[in-house]
């Protein structure tokens with residue numbers, strides 16, 4: 001293998017290491033705590049789904065929450081016991097946010113699940129196993145990055161389509177005080193090395209570089225020795241890198257080992273590199289070879305406020321106070337939270353009487369609000385500093401624009417500018433100055449002579465940007481939904497309006513046609529009336545075309561017209577009968593002059609009445625056309641009545657015909673014609689009656 005050429009990154013600092021305090025003793029097992037508090041959202045991505053209930057008894061290694069979605073991780077019971085609560089509790093995080101936690105009262109048995117205890121989950125020939133089997137095992141065992149933010153490892157291993165040439169194992173552990181990885185490599189180098197082999201198989205990387213700072217000679221030797229345990233030919237190299245903070249930053253270590261730079265906003269796989277923490281490698285080996293989920297980790301408990309700084313194997317979910325008690329926490333030495341110390345670790349100044357505890361190191365860690373908070377999969381250190389150890393710096397001075405922060409920044413940012421933008425809430429400008437590339441290493445805060453807690457400003461700004469983006473995304477989605485709904489409503493309204501207009505046009509057309517027909521009929525009737533004279537309305541004449549449209553048609557009283565017609569017809573009949581009588585009288589009289597004069601009078605009356613009958617009959621016909629049809633049910637009685645009436649008429653006409661015949665009158669042809677019509681009508685009525693009877697039968 002070619003010797004590795006080391007590179008350097010810009011900036012960086014050399015803070016006091018304070019590591020030796022916790023490396024004087026071997027990793028100690030921590031006594032089982034009485035209660036475990038296990039957050040189901042310890043990783044980046046969606047919190048896992050709780051699958052147990054209060055009252056359930058669980059065994060060590062049993063799944064209590066399943067991954068929800070692709071970027072998620074399973075959570076397991078770290079020990080056997082009973083689920084006593086599933087509730088929202090504050091999480092150990094700089095945000096102080098709450099999350100769902102499963103609370104287990106341990107039973108003291110620490111009893112493994114059967115198939116883990118009997119070894120039936122072990123994959124001994126893991127280098128021959130299918131990659132999918134290995135990735136699923138890593139996922140099922142809830143393995144997440146143990147040196148950083150806790151990214152699910154199985155997701156990081158899904159690199160099938162990407163060309164990975166180098167696997168980088170981050171074992172630099174550059175942060176002061178923290179020695180968890182150092183001790184892990186010293187004591188568990190072979191397990192870590194086998195985990196690295198599994199990762200090489202999964203990533204198909206051509207080579208692997210294990211970067212360890214030169215302040216860890218024991219760990220370097222242990223890892224080099226462990227190379228002898230590696231099966232077959234390998235391309236794994238242990239690389240000693242100079243101690244400089246933050247060489248353990250992912251981008252910085254990649255730069256040191258390969259000279260390559262991860263582009264701003266990009267990830268290492270974009271340049272053919274995958275990076276994993278050395279502790280994660282050991283957890284991968286345990287998961288694959290032993291079938292054990294990630295339920296414990298090595299955590300450094302250190303600081304001058306503990307009697308015995310050391311590394312302990314601690315169950316996930318163990319309350320911090322349990323560690324403190326184990327390491328001999330000395331309350332009187334502790335730095336209290338009102339004295340805001342460290343270069344970076346953010347604090348909660350409300351709890352003035354509580355000892356200051358930092359999760360993580362003094363550079364990148366954060367102050368815990370309570371010692372009840374639990375250890376997570378990513379908790380590599382609990383720092384309990386004394387007042388002397390991390391002096392208070394709660395009073396920051398104004399920025400003197402010295403530029404030291406810029407010199408120290410390993411990410412080539414302008415910390416002073418970022419500070420101004422963050423402080424002024426100018427988030428867009430902070431984004432333009434690549435605040436997203438800030439790894440929150442705290443190097444700028446460390447060198448700042450004004451003791452400005454710069455990283456706290458950056459964290460706040462990053463949180464605000466994230467929130468703003470989430471709000472923007474939400475509002476964009478809402479806007480899209482609103483616009484889609486509005487479009488649909490507009491479309492429906494337009495369709496409705498089009499239908500309404502079509503209906504209105506049809507109705508208007510029908511109305512106009514009806515009106516025109518009525519007017520035509522009225523006009524016709526009026527013209528007819530004007531031509532003939534109207535006995536009911538002698539003044540009536542042809543309707544005025546202008547007023548005809550403006551006046552509403554008078555309702556026609558059909559019944560009244562019928563009565564008038566009946567009366568006119570009766571009068572006509574009387575007159576005609578009288579004429580016939582007078583004529584007969586005149587023929588038999590000695591003085592023929594007198595009845596002849598009377599006959600002339602009655603003949604004039606007959607002519608007038610005949611015209612009147614004709615006019616009334618026309619008016620009734622017209623009125624019937626205009627009037628809505630009245631459907632009257634015709635009964636047999638009606639037809640019989642008409643038949644009898646018709647028969648009477650015929651009888652009378654026949655009498656008159658007979659008389660006229662006897663007298664040789666000139667009216668004979670007219671009477672014969674009338675008689676024929678009456679006979680015809682009689683036949684029609686008889687046919688109606690026959691039809692009626694037939695229908696009834």
Ligand code: SF4
Pocket residue numbers: 398399400401402403404405406415416419444447448449450451452454
């Ligand atoms: S180191 Fe501090 S004082 Fe100097 S420029 Fe940066 S923020 Fe200002």
Ligand code: SF4
Pocket residue numbers: 405408409410411412413414415418437438439440441442443444445454455458
């Ligand atoms: S700006 Fe960010 S990356 Fe740069 S030194 Fe400060 S904390 Fe570190």
